[in-house]
Every structure is written in structure tokens, then in C-alpha cells.
């Protein structure tokens with residue numbers, strides 16, 4: 001094992017990765033580890049005789065996958081002391097002549113003089129809601145400094161999704177707990193917890209909508225600044241009857257594949273088998289919870305913003321929007337009277353049945369609702 005000069009390891013972040021139970025948790029996350037394993041070992045064509053870099057290699061399992069897939073050289077870089085265990089794993093797999101382990105940060109790493117660049121960068125850099133921990137920055141640093149033109153990234157795309165959800169485990173549990181009403185406690189607990197997101201496993205049934213894309217990230221071209229502040233407004237129609245009690249966030253990553261292989265996707269969606277990332281949930285304060293019917297409109301603005309002071313952290317902000325007060329798409333399938341009327345009006349237009357009377361009726365209806373909406377509907 002080689003030490004990378006200038007790489008001080010007093011960073012608390014790297015120290016947290018010296019806890020081997022963290023590595024146990026990640027290795028035993030079958031969805032995570034087999035997604036990487038399949039993406040690498042099912043694509044030997046891409047790895048054969050290639051030079052690979054594994055960033056944040058931890059115990060080294062991804063580096064071993066790359067060597068097994070035919071890579072001729074793997075630079076395994078790990079900033080925490082776990083690099084020592086990686087070295088031992090490499091040895092017990094008899095791969096010392098292929099995998100070189102480096103203890104230090106990739107930002108301080110230098111390629112051997114006879115190598116100009118690497119063909120593939122592999123890294124499992126994703127945090128909760130994708131961006132937590134900001135290890136993406138190191139992945140992008142390596143891409144910009146070491147990856148050959150036309151080189152490959154594993155993974156090469158990442159997507160963040162969001163959906164409104166119900167959280168019975170947080171709201172209904174305290175209605176009567178062991179025969180005692182505990183709603184006062186629940187209310188205070190909710191207030192306290194609303195200052196930070198929860199990392200909890202959700203079932204697909206808890207989602208009120210199958211989800212919308214918040215951000216699609218092409219890892220080959222994205223800059224760190226592109227993901228420092230992601231903010232989107234969402235308008236969704238509830239797909240079931242339920243209580244809008246929070247907003248769920250999850251991510252997916254895809255990997256490159258050779259032409260004869262199906263690309264591998266690693267998904268942390270509530271509808272997929274569980275991963276150690278679970279789902280990230282922003283819980284609404286009790287007073288903001290809404291009971292919704294199928295096709296009832298739900299709107300919110302969600303932002304994920306990197307903290308300036310503690311650059312590894314992000315602030316998640318949720319702003320609920322009153323769906324009755326904003327413009328709806330045209331046509332809209334929601335259950336609001338104006339949208340139902342407008343849809344009926346459109347249908348009549350399509351069928352050529354519209355008479356002058358109907359037209360006036362609709363305009364009056366819109367006037368009653370709001371001037372803003374009238375303008376939008378007429379456009």
C-alpha cells in the first residue's frame with residue numbers, strides 16, 4: 001500500500017469510515033453491491049485490459065470486481081485507514097499485481113509517470129437523497145483530472161425523484177399508544193423532527209403519487225455548481241385517498257453497458273427492494289397535513305441546497321403550495337370545479353357541440369374563481 005503525500009487524515013468525515021460496521025452495512029446492502037458487481041462483471045468487454053480508478057474503495061470489493069472483469073490495472077484509493085484492510089483483501093484474492101492500493105485523498109493523488117490517464121472510474125459516492133456527504137465532488141475531480149477522453153464512469157447517470165407520501169408510523173402511532181392518548185407528545189415530536197429530514201424505509205403504498213423527476217444528472221458533463229442548488233416546483237394529482245403528511249425523496253443511478261447487455265440500474269425507490277439509503281422524508285408539521293382524494297392536486301416547492309459552511313451537508317427545504325391558488329395545467333384532470341368544467345368545455349369543442357350559451361357560462365364560472373386562472377385558461 002502506498003501513502004499519498006499531503007493527505008492528512010484528520011478529517012472527521014474519513015474517520016467515520018473507520019467504523020467497520022459502516023462497511024459491513026454497505027457490503028451487506030445486496031441491492032447496492034450486486035448492482036455494482038453486475039454492472040462491472042457482466043461487462044467484461046468494457047473492462048478487458050483497461051486502467052481503472054476506484055475512488056473511496058473502502059474494503060476494496062469494487063476494485064476486485066474490476067480485476068475479475070479483466071482490468072489490467074486498478075488504482076484503489078481510500079482516504080480512511082480502511083485502506084489497510086483493502087490491501088489485505090487484494091492479497092487474499094491474489095490480485096496484488098493488478099490492484100494498487102493508495103491511502104489518501106484522490107485530490108492529492110498522482111498517476112504513475114508512465115500512465116497518462118485512466119479508462120474507467122468506478123465509485124460508490126452516493127449519500128442519502130444522492131447528494132448528502134458531497135462525495136460527488138471527488139468523483140468529478142477525478143473525472144476532470146484523470147479520465148481519458150471517451151473514458152467511462154460507473155455510474156454515469158443519477159436521478160433524484162420526489163413524491164408526496166403518507167407517514168402513518170409518525171402520525172397515527174401516538175393516537176393511542178398502549179392504551180394512552182399521546183397526541184401532545186406526537187405534536188411536539190413532530191415539531192422537533194421537522195427541522196431535519198428523516199431517513200426511513202417507505203413502502204410503495206405510502207406514496208400518494210408514483211413520483212416525479214426532480215433532477216437528471218449526466219455525470220459525464222455535470223459540474224459541482226450544477227448540483228449545489230437544485231430547486232423545483234411540483235404539481236401532482238394524488239393517485240389515492242390518503243393523508244399528505246410528508247415528501248419522499250429517492251434516487252437512481254445507471255451504469256454503462258456493452259451493446260449486448262441490459263444496462264444496470266440501482267434504484268432506491270420505495271417500490272424497489274430496500275437499500276441502506278432507505279428513503280429521505282421531509283415530514284410536514286401536523287397543522288399542514290392534508291387529507292386528499294384521488295385526483296386531488298398537491299403542490300410543493302422542494303430545494304436541495306449545499307451548505308456554505310459545512311460543505312458536506314445540504315439543506316433540504318420544502319414549501320407547501322396551496323394547489324387551489326395556483327394555475328393548473330390545461331387541461332387538468334384534477335377534481336377542482338373549474339378544471340372539471342373546463343375539461344367538459346374542451347370536450348364539447350372537440351365534438352363541435354359548443355353553443356354560444358355554454359361559452360358564456362364558462363367564462364362567468366371562471367370569473368368567480370379567480371382572475372388569474374381566467375387568463376391562463378383563455379390562453
Ligand SMILES: [Zn+2]
Pocket residue numbers: 297328329332333334335336339
Ligand atoms: Zn386542476
